[in-house]
Amino acid sequence: MLNGEKRIFRPLRWGMVGGGRHSQVGYKHRTGALRDNTAFQLLAGAFDIDPERGKDFGMNIGVDEERCYPDYKTMFAEEAKRNDGVEVVSIATPNGTHYEICKAALEAGLHVICEKPLFFTSEEGRKIKALAEEKGKIVGVTYGFSGNQMLLQMRAMIEQGKIGDIRIVELQYTHGFSATEEAEKTSEAQKWRVDPKIAGPSFVLGDLSTHTYYMSQLIMPHMKIKELLCDRQSFVGSRAPLEDNAFVLMHYENGAVGRLWTSSVNAGCMDGHRIRIVGSKGSLEWWDSKPYELKYEVQGEPSQTLIRAMPYLDNLCNADERLGALHVEGLSDAWANIYLKFAIAIDAKNRGDEDTLNTLIYPDIDAGINGIRWVENCVRSAEKRSTWVAFQ
Known part of the structure; x- marks a missing residue:
């Protein structure tokens, strides 16, 4: 603690x-x-x-x-x-x-x-x-x-074989705050995020889903992507060629499959940041809206909700705990942990x-470079009309 x-x-x-x-x-x-x-x-x-x-x-x-x-x-x-x-x-x-x-x-x-x-x-x-x-x-x-400590609980449980061999990785980071072009008119930060000269080769892939991709690598450090397919859209046309929505399919080297949805036009969504890892024995799911909880499901058994700061959690997780199980921690605490x-x-x-x-x-720095590589491969796939590309 x-x-x-x-x-x-x-x-x-x-x-x-x-x-x-x-x-x-x-x-x-x-x-x-x-x-x-x-x-x-x-x-x-x-x-x-x-x-x-x-x-x-x-x-x-x-x-x-x-x-x-x-x-x-x-x-x-x-x-x-x-x-x-x-x-x-x-x-x-x-x-x-x-x-x-x-x-x-x-x-x-x-x-x-x-x-x-x-x-x-x-x-x-x-x-x-x-x-x-x-x-x-x-x-x-x-x-x-990534400073949310329940992610480290997921990492520990996967390493301990609690859900078996990983088969499916389900990732999502979406919101609806850029559902219309009005976002660029009212926010200087939003305006530069859709300018390729300032933002780079992507909008939501780089701005949102690099978070989620890194978190998946934090949870599953042994899982490497073999190839991926990216389909991206600019539903607000003025943002093209940068995307405000994208779907990414991933094949991992161990045979697992993954899917990621990232979007800033998920109208009405306040917080769609979720990670679900499905194994041969069970599943783990974390949601940013309840960062202090981790859903643990084993096939044939009642679903469990693990709560931050409890003594049954792994030491890897509880080492970053700050306030005690009775009190909710959030993004400020996560930032404090990584700083x-x-x-x-x-x-x-x-x-x-x-x-x-x-x-x-x-x-x-390696995490930062891997995030860039992931975006580069997504963009490369999308520009080839959403074809599978080897992860480079």
């Missing part, structure tokens, strides 16, 4: 690029990083493309005026001159800016925590991985939902502690 006691020697000196007043995701980064104030201390930021607005925002969240910078290049240069300069930076900016900012941060000697999808291409990912290894730095990816693991990974990297790095479960 986590109770806020320090897990590393001292809080990491932390800065942000983006994540300002009008950011959809910036507050999630801050609540995650600062939930355990023994892990990170926010000291600097280039919070906004508008320097004055960014400075005003930064000061309003407690950052010193002199450390509210007009842009990331100035921040990296000025912080490097300080004895108390930042040592890790989070990137909470539109997709098309991730690569250059991440590269600049690593070259400035900083660890990096970056929004997803990490970059446009897996080649960019490989270049950043090589640079991070050269500099001895960590690159983490904010797959925020704490980022801090542990950075501290271990600084100390050369390879044992900790090799056993710590968190979304690292």
Whole structure:
């Protein structure tokens, strides 16, 4: 159980690029990083493309005026001159800016925590991985939902053979908030998400389902995709060639099959984020709307609902528990869990502690690259008129 006691020697000196007043995701980064104030201390930021607005925002969240910078290049240069300069930076900016900012941060000697999808291409990912290894730095990816500890319970139960051999993987992440073109008119964040120059080669595949794909890999690390077929649509025509709905069929190397539905036009849906894993003995199902529950069904036996923080759960799961079984945890706690693991990974990297790095479960650079690869293969299949393609 986590109770806020320090897990590393001292809080990491932390800065942000983006994540300002009008950011959809910036507050999630801050609540995650600062939930355990023994892990990170926010000291600097280039919070906004508008320097004055960014400075005003930064000061309003407690950052010193002199450390509210007009842009990331100035921040990296000025912080490097300080004895108390930042040592890790989070990137909470539109997709098309991730690569250059991440590269600049690593070259400035900083660890990096970056929004997803990490970059446009897996080649960019490989270049950043090589640079991070050269500099001895960590690159983490904010797959925020993956911090829900019941996912680790699923992982433990699958490893223990509780549902037998995996046969079927059912994944869904859908909502209805972009059901009409009105979404682009009322939200700047939505507007850039459907611009290929800024968002990259996909909309919902990269923005939504990379979360779910990573979570499936977290739950089933031994399961590798052999081939897939992607059928994607732009129901709001102005979004083409980017999709607002997609279906992906997957064949795994062990013979299992998978299906994923991702959509921002599931009209009326508030939360359609579900994972169901079907084995030869039973099934496990998790739903984001009830992240503290895990449905466990064994053929021929009554269905069970496992509840977060209970002593019958695996230690892998309960190690991330915070509030006790009587109290509901949610997305803020999940973000806090992955940010704490980022801090542990950075501290271990600084100390050369390879044992900790090799056993710590968190979304690292490889997870980010795998997410890019998955999107690339989906796009490749869709552009070939939804044909099966070997997973590359």
